Amino acid sequence: MQPTQSQKADVFWALHEGEAFLIPNPWDAGSAKVLEALGFEALASTSGGFAFTLGRMDGDVTLDEVVEHTRALDQASSLPLSIDLENGYGSDPEDAARAVVAVAEAGAVGGSIEDYDPAEERIYEVDHAAERIVAAREATARLGFPFTLTARAENHFRGNPDLDDTILRLQAYERAGADILYAPRLGSLDEVRAISEATSKPLNVLARSGWSMSEIAAAGGQRISIGAQLAWVAVGAMAAAAKEMRDTGDLSSLRSSVRLEEWLGG
8 A cells, every 4th residue: 555645745754863874866767766665764866867857957847847756756765755846937936835735745754945046147145045945835734744845055056155145044954844954065064063062953965975874974974865866877878889880880788777667667
């Protein structure tokens, strides 16, 4: 029997109260099925990976498209699902509220709202960004199940590695009602530790080559996400094999060990 949305929401939140855990990011229904078959306990979408499936760059999708993507991922997997909602597809607090409700109605039990305005290519003022988290929190309170709301501070991701400002922002988002705090693309484990020590909510950390799960957990990371990087690993492998065939005529890269019946048969 498939778990209800409320049951998945409870499972998802419980993960944040236990040991640090890895949450991978599928980019389509097939990758969601594979990740569930491999034994992961929850999934998070990737805006960049999803945009790639449409032949677009990150940021070039609509909320309606994200809602359909949410529905497809939810139908492909029985795992709790959190959705990357970028800036909520609009600058107003009402836009953030509308976005979280829309994906919740499509099956998600969590979602993230970031503080970057792509239209004006700027980070929102902290008070305005916090108002957006307040609006999203108030909207999710009416859903009838515990929606896990993640607030993202985009400084480091957008070329402004101001740790003090990032901490100030995450503290404001914590007060505004965020359940999980997230500052993607931190430059060091010391920065992870500084944020963890300055806040009290579970911290999501974006995985990076050169760090280990144990190191991130020791620095205070509770949830470790992959972002679009798994999608880029897959795309990179495809492109490398295709270029080898094109340039050398060698077809040996077509050897495959995928187990579709095992991964997709459930």
